[in-house]
Amino acid sequence: MPSAPLLLVLDGNSLLHRAYHAGAADGFLDGSGRPVWALRGLFGFAARAAAYLRPDALIVGFDCPQNSARRADFAGYKAHRPAKPADLTDQLAAAPELLAAAGVCTLVPPAWEADDVLASSAAQARRHGWRSVLMTSDRDAFALIDETTSVLRVRNGGFDEAVLVDAAGLPELCGVTPTQYRDFAALRGDPSDNLPGVRGFGAATAAKLLAAFGTVDGAWQALDGGAAHLIVEAVGDRAAGQFAEPEARAAVERNRRLMRMRTDLAVPELAEARLPLDLAVVRRALRERGINLGPSLWALTGGIPPQREPQDEDPIPELRPWVFRGGLSGRRDPTPGQLSLF
Template structure:
């Protein structure tokens, strides 16, 4: 049996700390509960997936090139709670102190770190798994890259999404996902899409035409194929110059950077030094990682699983036209 190529695990620090912050409940002795929850997520992922190296990405806290491009980008979001701001600010230093390769790119976001790390891994002959609770990373899936999607219910409800799973979930291929997302829009980022283009309509258009640019070309030539795919009202909306501008803006802002500097993967390899990890985690209070800590520090040999866990997403054959249990929590 051939030896599998090395595996890089890339964590979306902002996404996962937001999730653990809102899932936890502070008390007088738990002023860093989101950081501890993130550490548990990371340890469990390493324990189950057995990666050879790990990289963690965070949003730049000072400046956003996307907001400079479009002032409305994420502008509708309320201010973060003070405790969340404090824990997000502390996270990169804590993880670096523990020995984890941590990247905070100037002006860009954790999504861009995921994209750049996946590209770096691919060039280096590695596979990668991107761990996040956001769906933006679906655009990065390919034969070398999967997304470990953290859903409601935490790590135990996570699913590993590969190209076949994405097609079953969304009805499009990974190379079409950026166009799919741009048509639908993203309310969480304050990026409206085209009216009438939800998940099903966007997938129908792309299945018929392949890309948004091909749909534009068809509309310029009369729009017969677009009308056959999505109907005359939707075709007319997509042909509207304002809709085209919105889709083009969304594609520009949703496209992730793949060329940010990522440290050499050999420098991000596991295991970590047990004493260093324990000393760093002690700074956020009592934290027991149990057997998961063995995977981070190689304090005890844990074999790589023979079956993927978390499971690869597949829709059961007899339920092809029905949502799977918990599927709505993906969105």
């Protein structure tokens, strides 16, 4: 039987930041001297992902630039981040309009973030019997993985380091299941969002606690029920002592609340996000910003794969075997659902 249709959802902020830093050395400008290298890179991410995944629909989400419901909840949320460079701010501001002009379904939810667009879009796909792939460089999206939802994570090193992670592969990658991931992240904390975790709890210790108790709530029940020795057996004396502190519970509760992504945002009907895009419309929108992606647009616009020539400036890359890299010792075979895509 044919597989369910596929929705590809991009975290516009995350990927545009990646593209900005990857292309900053080139500093590509349009004819008016405006920076466009991150815009070009963001569209390139969409085009190359579409070339491999062949999605039936595409949505791109962005953080609301004016207001933040999470910052209203916790003033320290992302408060430590320095001001963005002007050339990055300009491209972030221009990205939703550029994508919309190209015919891409683009969402900037008032007071919420691209993560919430990913979560709500995945929920929309699930309700309609679709599969979804969420493309981002943030690990937060791992909490959204289930039997119909996978995460295409773009990491340091560019396309060669991108991995597609599904429900079968996440335990090998992080040591926890998708339903445990939010507790895992809350225990560990998220320095990038200025959310401290529990002292003494890195990834390995958090995974051990969840392996023993299933959830943080289960560990708290053991602690409150006089079974503190079970916490010690799971994570050792020092970490168990930190976990028992009142401020640890407060930190985890705050982190879980702020890390919870909304699944009920108003997102368009999937028919409104359908591919293919109109090639003439896409090229006109891109050329107005001095961007020309050439044949790499084929998967977004209903074309056929171009013949690869050695001299091509925009070739379609080949699949390679996936391996763990960066911080994990040794080389391992790929786990199910994890492949090097770029």
